[in-house]
Amino acid sequence: MPEAAQELRSLMQQLAKAPRRRDFKTVPMILDTPDLWDAEALDCVISYRGSVKQVWDNTEIGGPWLNLMRNSLNAQVFSFRHPDFLAVSATHGSAQLALYDQAIWDKYQLATMAGHEFKANTLIDPKHVPTDTAGHEDPSSVFGAAGNTIPALQQRGVVFLACHNAVWEQTVKLLEKGINPDKLSHEALAAELTNHLIEGVVLTPGIVGTIPELQKAGFHYAT
Numbered sequence: 001m002p003e004a005a006q007e008l009r010s011l012m013q014q015l016a017k018a019p020r021r022r023d024f025k026t027v028p029m030i031l032d033t034p035d036l037w038d039a040e041a042l043d044c045v046i047s048y049r050g051s052v053k054q055v056w057d058n059t060e061i062g063g064p065w066l067n068l069m070r071n072s073l074n075a076q077v078f079s080f081r082h083p084d085f086l087a088v089s090a091t092h093g094s095a096q097l098a099l100y101d102q103a104i105w106d107k108y109q110l111a112t113m114a115g116h117e118f119k120a121n122t123l124i125d126p127k128h129v130p131t132d133t134a135g136h137e138d139p140s141s142v143f144g145a146a147g148n149t150i151p152a153l154q155q156r157g158v159v160f161l162a163c164h165n166a167v168w169e170q171t172v173k174l175l176e177k178g179i180n181p182d183k184l185s186h187e188a189l190a191a192e193l194t195n196h197l198i199e200g201v202v203l204t205p206g207i208v209g210t211i212p213e214l215q216k217a218g219f220h221y222a223t
Contacts, residue, residue, distance in 0.1 A: 001157050002083040002133050007050040008157045011086065014044045015159070020203070024191035031164050031205035038203045042210070045159055045202060046217045050084035052076060055214045057207075057223040059093030062117050066148040069158060072222070074143055078136055087153075088219065092163035092207040096170065098123040098150060099162050104196035108179050113170065124198055126151040154200050163207035167193050 001008055018041035031037050054072060058065040069087050076085035091099055097114045098121060105111060105121050114121075129146040136143040142152045150160060171190040174180060180189060197203060204210040215221060 002077060004083040005157065007048070007084040008086060011044060011048050011050075011159075012157060015041050015200070015202070018044060020197075020201075022195045022197065024194055026185070026187035027164070027167075027191045027194055028187065029168055037164060037205045041202045042161070042204055045086075045088060045161070046213055048086055048217075050082075050086050052080075052082045052084070053086040053088070053217075053219045054222055055088045055090050055211060055219040057211065057221065058089050058091050058095045061094040061097050061123070062115050063095070065089070065095060066123065066150070066153060067145070068222075069153060070143075070147050073153070073156060073158065074136070078143075087158045088214065089153075089158060089160045090163075090207045090211050090214070091160055092166040096163055096166035097121070099160060099197050099201050100193060101196045101198050104193060107181065108174055108193075112177075112179075113173060122149075124150050131155065150198070160201050161207060161210065162197050162201045162203045163210075164194070164203060165206040165208075 018038065020038050020041065027036060056065065056069055069089060073085065073087050076082045094114060097110050100110060100121065102121050111118050111120065127146055127149055129140060129142050131142045135141055138144065140146055142156065147153065167190050171186055171193060174189065175186060184192065194203065211221065
């Protein structure tokens with residue numbers, strides 16, 4: 001993040017301290033109490049005090065969503081000089097698969113749901129690329145295509161929101177396919193997927209219901 005990104009740094013510190021519950025035994029279909037999602041972290045995002053903020057409606061794991069967010073971030077920070085620009089990924093649909101760790105990909109054969117491009121969750125690969133903002137014109141840096149990964153964008157202050165409804169619906173597909181090695185109930189299998197969201201992700205009760213909350217707080221919608 002740029003040195004001048006004081007509001008964004010403050011948000012990252014708040015999010016680092018905010019609890020993420022990942023010890024669920026079961027979860028219901030509808031999350032009706034805040035203890036069932038990352039309420040404190042989500043509230044921090046919604047109340048972000050930066051002047052320019054954007055929420056991306058991301059649904060396709062194989063689409064250009066990471067590239068588009070990187071391009072938006074580059075233009076806002078380096079072209080329009082908004083160092084505190086916040087980009088938020090409202091992640092659901094098949095894009096949600098990118099927010100699970102590799103262990104759960106392996107156990108539940110999530111590559112079969114992600115499409116032929118993904119034999120593994122390559123979008124969480126923490127590639128070691130240059131990150132110095134002074135070298136932002138370097139195509140091989142985090143500011144170029146090499147930065148089209150979730151860890152690289154998180155390092156730059158992008159927040160990834162996860163969708164409980166997507167968790168629930170992906171659990172339905174696993175049960176229909178018979179991919180349930182531990183013979184778990186629907187509620188228990190959804191809990192296990194939730195517990196394997198990658199570090200830094202903020203779980204919401206549902207993305208399509210959360211987007212209006214972000215828009216009310218001044219986030220610009222992009223898809």
